[in-house]
Amino acid sequence: MTTTTTTVPHVCRVCSGPLTPFLDLGRQPLSDAFRLPDDPAEEFFFHLRVGVCGDCAMVQLLEEVPRDRMFREDYPYRSSGSSVMRAHFTETARRLLATELRGDDAFAVELGCNDGVMLRTVSEAGVRHLGVEPSGGVAELARGKGVRVRTAFFEEDTARDIAATEGRADVVYAANTLCHIPYLDSVFRGLDAVLKPTGAFVFEDPYLGDIVERTSFDQIYDEHFYFFTARSVRALAHRHGFDLVDVERLPVHGGEVRYTLSRTGTRTPSPAVAALLAEEEGTALHDLKTLESFATRVDGVRADLHALLTRLRAEGASVVAYGATAKSATVTNYCGLTPALISRVHDTTPAKQGRLTPGARLPVHPASDFTAPYPDYALLFAWNHAEEIMAKETAFRAAGGKWITYVPEVRVL
Numbered sequence: 001m002t003t004t005t006t007t008v009p010h011v012c013r014v015c016s017g018p019l020t021p022f023l024d025l026g027r028q029p030l031s032d033a034f035r036l037p038d039d040p041a042e043e044f045f046f047h048l049r050v051g052v053c054g055d056c057a058m059v060q061l062l063e064e065v066p067r068d069r070m071f072r073e074d075y076p077y078r079s080s081g082s083s084v085m086r087a088h089f090t091e092t093a094r095r096l097l098a099t100e101l102r103g104d105d106a107f108a109v110e111l112g113c114n115d116g117v118m119l120r121t122v123s124e125a126g127v128r129h130l131g132v133e134p135s136g137g138v139a140e141l142a143r144g145k146g147v148r149v150r151t152a153f154f155e156e157d158t159a160r161d162i163a164a165t166e167g168r169a170d171v172v173y174a175a176n177t178l179c180h181i182p183y184l185d186s187v188f189r190g191l192d193a194v195l196k197p198t199g200a201f202v203f204e205d206p207y208l209g210d211i212v213e214r215t216s217f218d219q220i221y222d223e224h225f226y227f228f229t230a231r232s233v234r235a236l237a238h239r240h241g242f243d244l245v246d247v248e249r250l251p252v253h254g255g256e257v258r259y260t261l262s263r264t265g266t267r268t269p270s271p272a273v274a275a276l277l278a279e280e281e282g283t284a285l286h287d288l289k290t291l292e293s294f295a296t297r298v299d300g301v302r303a304d305l306h307a308l309l310t311r312l313r314a315e316g317a318s319v320v321a322y323g324a325t326a327k328s329a330t331v332t333n334y335c336g337l338t339p340a341l342i343s344r345v346h347d348t349t350p351a352k353q354g355r356l357t358p359g360a361r362l363p364v365h366p367a368s369d370f371t372a373p374y375p376d377y378a379l380l381f382a383w384n385h386a387e388e389i390m391a392k393e394t395a396f397r398a399a400g401g402k403w404i405t406y407v408p409e410v411r412v413l
């Protein structure tokens with residue numbers, strides 16, 4: 001008997017166009033599944049690869065991880081863990097209150113409200129709101145701040161139910177959440193059901209332009225399914241009867257874009273939209289050549305980081321990491337960073353401490369133990385919070401310690 005293997009072509013999750021793979025980050029675990037050292041359960045792995053659609057230009061993962069594996073009762077990430085992010089979301093809420101939520105009996109819906117970091121300000125202003133958050137633990141933290149939350153995945157059915165029971169929203173907002181949702185057709189049918197005719201859908205996510213420019217390949221992991229651009233978001237909006245009417249670049253999380261969508265013809269696009277589209281055209285952001293050269297640089301970072309850590313350990317230096325980020329799952333597992341190279345990771349999140357990082361199995365210790373005693377080097381996994389972390393850990397440098405980063409390249413600071 002002979003067997004034949006057929007290669008199934010990859011198709012775009014948005015438009016069914018042809019997907020061309022350009023980056024292979026190998027076998028990867030769930031980025032937020034921090035495990036107890038004696039957990040007997042077999043760890044889940046998937047193949048982390050990225051491709052670009054030849055038709056709508058959407059950059060996306062080739063393999064989808066089932067959502068209930070990622071967003072569970074014990075999902076550990078707490079959005080309020082950074083003072084910079086708390087300030088960012090307070091400011092965001094104030095702006096929404098002063099614009100989209102100005103009218104009488106205004107109503108705001110947030111997808112992925114997490115621990116209520118944004119909606120708490122809306123709630124304190126006495127404005128009607130609802131968070132939609134599938135991860136039960138963080139949803140409960142939000143409720144503790146006076147935020148109304150439905151523990152559910154936002155999709156068409158959830159949205160229809162919200163529209164029926166609470167009425168339609170003036171604004172639907174989502175931060176670092178839309179890029180987590182592969183099933184965007186259902187989301188857009190839901191938006192159509194829950195948004196008022198003149199309402200806005202505002203969302204912000206890591207920007208592909210920044211990822212390529214900074215070689216920040218660790219933005220790529222199970223939870224981040226899409227890597228948006230003005231061009232791909234505009235194409236997505238048009239498919240669903242929306243226009244892209246505004247874009248704003250944000251410095252948080254290593255470079256993001258905030259997109260504003262409204263129903264076709266209801267708002268005049270700001271000049272910023274055409275400007276960002278032109279910039280993407282100018283840098284050939286979606287060209288396979290650009291993306292393949294990004295993949296080559298990613299490989300270079302892997303080699304440099306592994307070589308540096310191997311040398312430091314051979315010289316007898318102590319090396320730890322700082323920030324047990326979801327992003328670092330990609331770095332540790334792609335670059336082969338074992339406990340022999342990095343003895344532990346310090347992090348302020350209680351739900352991560354006392355556990356092992358996914359795949360690579362680096363032990364997570366409290367941030368308060370960082371001083372006991374100071375290591376020679378600390379690899380900054382939470383490089384997106386560099387300013388905040390370095391400001392509170394000035395004694396580390398004063399004691400002779402050195403930070404290591406790998407964005408945009410491997411450097412000892």
Ligand code: DWN
Binds near residue numbers: 328348352385389
């Ligand atoms: O998109 C996502 C973003 C918003 O959050 C999610 N898919 C998952 C998560 O990604 P991440 O884990 O890469 O996010 P952060 O914000 O880079 O994580 C920072 C980590 O560092 C947290 O575990 C908290 C920790 N931390 C710390 O120990 N001391 C953070 C700060 C600011 C600190 O001072």
Ligand code: SAH
Binds near residue numbers: 114133134154155174
């Ligand atoms: N908005 C927060 C949280 C980002 S983490 C911030 O910017 O910090 C991503 C969040 O999206 C998680 O809390 C996860 O539970 C949630 N999420 C995932 N899929 C979702 C869906 N379909 N609808 C709503 N939230 C979702």
Ligand code: ZN
Binds near residue numbers: 012017054055057
């Ligand atoms: Zn497509």
